[in-house]
Amino acid sequence: MTVAFAELRERADRRWQELNDTAWIRVGGGVSGEAAGCDDVIEAFNSELESSGTTGTVTRVGMYGLCYAEPLVDIKTPDGPRVWYANVTPEQVPGLVAQHVKGEQPVIAQAFGYEPAHEGDVLHGVTKLEDLPDVAVQTRIAMKNFGDIDPLDLLQYIANGGYAGLEKALDGMSPDQVLEEVKGSGLRGRGGAAFPTGLKWSFLSGNPAKEKYILCNCEEGDPGAFNDKAILESDPHTLLEGLILAGYATNSSKGFIFIRQGHDEPINAARKSIVDAYEAGLLGENILGSEFSYDAEVVLTGDSYVAGEETALMEAIEGKRAQPRYRPPFPAEAGLWQKPSNINNVKSLAYVPQIIARGGEWFKSVGTEKSAGTALICLTGDIERPGLFEIPMGLTIRQVLDDVGGGAPGGKRIKVLQTGGPLGGVLGEEAFDTEIDFDAMSAAGAILGSGGIIVGDEDVNVVDLTRALIAFNQFESCGKCFPCRLGTTHMLETLDRVCMNKAYEEDFALMDRIGTSMKVGSLCGHGQLGYNPILSAVKFFKDEFDDCINKHAGPVGAFADGSMITPTQTRP
Amino acid sequence: MANEASKAADDVRTQIQTVLNGQNQPTVTVLSSLLEIQDVLHYLPNEAIEETAAFSKTTINEVWSVASFYTNFRFTPPGDHTYEICWGPSCHVMGAQQILKRVQDELGIDREGETEDGKVTLKYGTCLGACAQAPVIAIDHHHKGKITTEFAAKMARELMA
Numbered sequence: 020m021t022v023a024f025a026e027l028r029e030r031a032d033r034r035w036q037e038l039n040d041t042a043w044i045r046v047g048g049g050v051s052g053e054a055a056g057c058d059d060v061i062e063a064f065n066s067e068l069e070s071s072g073t074t075g076t077v078t079r080v081g082m083y084g085l086c087y088a089e090p091l092v093d094i095k096t097p098d099g100p101r102v103w104y105a106n107v108t109p110e111q112v113p114g115l116v117a118q119h120v121k122g123e124q125p126v127i128a129q130a131f132g133y134e135p136a137h138e139g140d141v142l143h144g145v146t147k148l149e150d151l152p153d154v155a156v157q158t159r160i161a162m163k164n165f166g167d168i169d170p171l172d173l174l175q176y177i178a179n180g181g182y183a184g185l186e187k188a189l190d191g192m193s194p195d196q197v198l199e200e201v202k203g204s205g206l207r208g209r210g211g212a213a214f215p216t217g218l219k220w221s222f223l224s225g226n227p228a229k230e231k232y233i234l235c236n237c238e239e240g241d242p243g244a245f246n247d248k249a250i251l252e253s254d255p256h257t258l259l260e261g262l263i264l265a266g267y268a269t270n271s272s273k274g275f276i277f278i279r280q281g282h283d284e285p286i287n288a289a290r291k292s293i294v295d296a297y298e299a300g301l302l303g304e305n306i307l308g309s310e311f312s313y314d315a316e317v318v319l320t321g322d323s324y325v326a327g328e329e330t331a332l333m334e335a336i337e338g339k340r341a342q343p344r345y346r347p348p349f350p351a352e353a354g355l356w357q358k359p360s361n362i363n364n365v366k367s368l369a370y371v372p373q374i375i376a377r378g379g380e381w382f383k384s385v386g387t388e389k390s391a392g393t394a395l396i397c398l399t400g401d402i403e404r405p406g407l408f409e410i411p412m413g414l415t416i417r418q419v420l421d422d423v424g425g426g427a428p429g430g431k432r433i434k435v436l437q438t439g440g441p442l443g444g445v446l447g448e449e450a451f452d453t454e455i456d457f458d459a460m461s462a463a464g465a466i467l468g469s470g471g472i473i474v475g476d477e478d479v480n481v482v483d484l485t486r487a488l489i490a491f492n493q494f495e496s497c498g499k500c501f502p503c504r505l506g507t508t509h510m511l512e513t514l515d516r517v518c519m520n521k522a523y524e525e526d527f528a529l530m531d532r533i534g535t536s537m538k539v540g541s542l543c544g545h546g547q548l549g550y551n552p553i554l555s556a557v558k559f560f561k562d563e564f565d566d567c568i569n570k571h572a573g574p575v576g577a578f579a580d581g582s583m584i585t586p587t588q589t590r591p
Numbered sequence: 592m593a594n595e596a597s598k599a600a601d602d603v604r605t606q607i608q609t610v611l612n613g614q615n616q617p618t619v620t621v622l623s624s625l626l627e628i629q630d631v632l633h634y635l636p637n638e639a640i641e642e643t644a645a646f647s648k649t650t651i652n653e654v655w656s657v658a659s660f661y662t663n664f665r666f667t668p669p670g671d672h673t674y675e676i677c678w679g680p681s682c683h684v685m686g687a688q689q690i691l692k693r694v695q696d697e698l699g700i701d702r703e704g705e706t707e708d709g710k711v712t713l714k715y716g717t718c719l720g721a722c723a724q725a726p727v728i729a730i731d732h733h734h735k736g737k738i739t740t741e742f743a744a745k746m747a748r749e750l751m752a
Contacts, residue, residue: 050719050720050721050734051721051723051724051736053721053733053734054721054724054727054734054735054736054737055724055736055737056735086723086724087723089724239720240717240718241718242677242679242680242681242682242717242718242722243679243680243681243718243722244722245720245721245722245723248720275618280626280663281663281732282720283732314617316616316617316618317616318616318618318623319622319623319626320622320661321622321625321626321660321661321662321663321664322661322662322663322717323660323661323662324717335622336618336620337620338620338621338622338623338624338647338657339620339621339622339656339657340656340657340660341660341661397722397723398723399681399722399723399725400680400681400684400685400725401684401685405722405723405724405725406723407723437680441680471681471722473680473681473684473722474684475684479684484680484683484684487678487680487683488680491679491680491717494717495717497660576688577688577692
């Protein structure tokens with residue numbers, strides 16, 4: 020171990036010990052925690068500790084992923100078990116402080132789960148957190164530290180094994196060895212295209228240019244997906260370490276983290292992690308005393324979905340309209356400011372520290388043969404337990420819905436799923452036995468994409484849901500390629516007629532023609548895949564379209580009750 | 592009167608120049624400049640476009656092309672409060688459309704924009720990022736999840752009071 024890192028490790032271990040020497044109260048934050056009211060709970064803990072003269076530390080950690088249980092609080096006294104409490108209200112705080120923090124007796128009646136202080140200890144009447152059905156099924160790699168550490172504290176990350184991968188790489192591995200390790204891990208890009216990450220990096224590493232860039236894409240405009248932002252909110256250093264390792268493996272000079280403006284929590288966490296990393300010698304000249312120098316910066320984009328497309332992303336960093344470029348030249352030859360560049364999704368990079376620390380073979384042993392590792396599933400909509408869950412690839416969709424999600428509320432039947440974002444699929448029950456891996460999902464007509472699964476129960480009208488997706492695609496078309504710009508608009512008008520029961524059987528063929536034109540005539544995935552929702556919805560739910568078109572069963576969705584509101588139809 | 596108006600415009604210009612010159616991140620572009628100005632002024636007046644063009648040594652047309660592309664930019668002052676309603680598919684499935692309709696009724700408007708008294712700006716969000724708490728609204732950028740139509744209406748009434 021290098022002297023510089025040994026010193027950091029020592030400081031980190033001391034910090035971790037200090038935190039565990041008194042009562043430690045961790046409250047799940049992030050945007051999801053905020054929306055559930057975590058900040059009121061934190062305020063209540065702070066004021067209760069003060070007014071009752073109790074010693075303890077209150078930390079706003081990232082999300083654990085169990086969003087349905089938020090505000091989620093866990094309390095750990097020095098010698099006691101770590102106990103989680105779900106859906107905590109400010110009113111419950113005085114009782115928790117008096118009994119658990121001060122009295123060191125967990126409040127069994129309110130406890131949600133626990134982790135014993137010593138192996139074999141049992142807390143009667145409470146389930147171990149790891150035995151909860153939606154936790155037991157998880158393999159947490161990218162989410163390893165979620166809910167455990169203060170995302171804004173570099174030392175807490177290091178105390179939990181952080182930067183060990185970088186240290187290992189700089190202290191004995193050549194860039195090529197790091198690249199080979201990633202290649203051998205079978206890691207495929209998590210942004211949607213599922214391209215092998217190691218192979219992508221090798222295009223850049225082979226380029227002899229001096230200035231080369233690694234661009235990390237956290238634009239994440241996909242509605243229904245929040246896993247990229249969650250990584251930045253909950254454990255930003257995991258991403259930063261991955262970004263630095265990608266730079267080392269490809270001999271690059273600088274990394275950019277690209278985030279949409281307005282998402283203040285991930286933005287601030289990313290910025291703070293970079294400042295702290297510079298200060299600790301993990302970024303800048305001669306990182307940890309090695310020959311390797313590397314910079315990193317957060318760059319913001321305005322609101323534009325297409326800005327998440329890799330060439331549009333480069334345009335946005337350069338400060339222009341986020342519209343895709345023609346390829347070739349490919350980014351690895353001429354990317355950002357015409358310098359060789361490589362674009363990686365947040366999740367892809369977040370796996371890399373563990374791949375280097377524990378070896379590519381270990382990562383390959385998780386998941387399926389062709390889709391190594393895990394999937395970060397954002398489960399939302401009509402589901403008992405919405406949240407973010409890291410599951411090994413290869414589970415079926417139905418296992419996720421039942422074991423993880425606990426089915427639809429009120430015992431209703433789950434009818435429809437929307438996967439892979441608004442350019443993905445609308446799936447019916449026939450597809451629920453599909454395995455979650457890249458190839459099985461795309462064979463079933465659903466891209467795994469960003470990992471969002473939106474659940475609709477028997478009350479959801481599929482025509483209305485499809486219209487909402489196409490309205491999004493129309494609103495977000497960047498306008499560069501006319502088949503997409505006009506096609507999405509024409510498609511939305513047609514769907515509006517379907518919803519109003521004013522369409523004809525011929526409209527299926529019309530939409531198909533438009534969709535095909537978009538597919539062959541658009542530069543990027545937005546136009547190429549923009550017809551996917553209709554294509555898959557008609558495949559699984561032809562009868563619901565028939566109800567509108569041939570049977571005139573009545574207007575659907577917002578057209579039915581006159582509350583039709585069309586989001587701004589065009590860009591200003 | 593004319594003097595006062597031109598003095599106010601001069602003040603805005605000075606303020607914008609301070610923002611432009613105060614950018615200390617390594618990557619400074621037309622887009623980063625516009626984002627920072629809107630952060631401070633909450634909209635982009637004509638002066639912002641002109642000053643950004645001068646600062647970036649580019650044309651007013653080029654700056655307009657960027658400003659008009661990203662949907663977060665606005666060119667008139669917003670209301671005192673911002674009321675955002677998410678219409679992403681997770682929120683849509685959980686009833687965002689009814690919430691939208693109800694809040695619009697309370698605010699007395701039928702589209703995005705300002706209420707007549709200028710107190711509230713209503714914004715549709717394509718995704719506010721807290722999908723597991725759907726349906727989600729954000730009032731002055733504070734997110735609130737699992738909301739009911741009644742609660743959404745109450746919040747609108749409070750802002751209008």
